[in-house]
Amino acid sequence: AMPANTLMEEYLYVVVYTRSSFVEQTTPESFRIVPVMEHISNLDFPDQDLDTGDLGGTISWTPPGDTSLITHYVAYLATSPLGA
Helix, strand or coil, X not given: CCCCCCCCCXXXXXXXXXXXXXXXXXXXXXXXXXXXXXXXXEEECCCCCCCCCCCCCCCEEECCCCCCCCCCCCCCCCCCCCCC
16 A cells, blocks of 8 residues: 555656566556546535534535546645634
8 A cells, every 4th residue: 555645746657567486577457647626616514413512414515527536535624724
């Protein structure tokens, strides 16, 4: 597994070699890294929990125009608009 927040830096590909106790593959399998830069819009959360300090309700948004590379969405609670 590749750790979360691994910096792309100048890397364009992920390459994988097979290895056994006898030999390591000399030609790797590879794929080009394609960063997904699509963004959602119209984020909305009407809080329907009437208790102070509690949240409850449905988060909704408009998906980006091209969703062909998106596999799932993840929502987090944060203390700032930048996700901190």
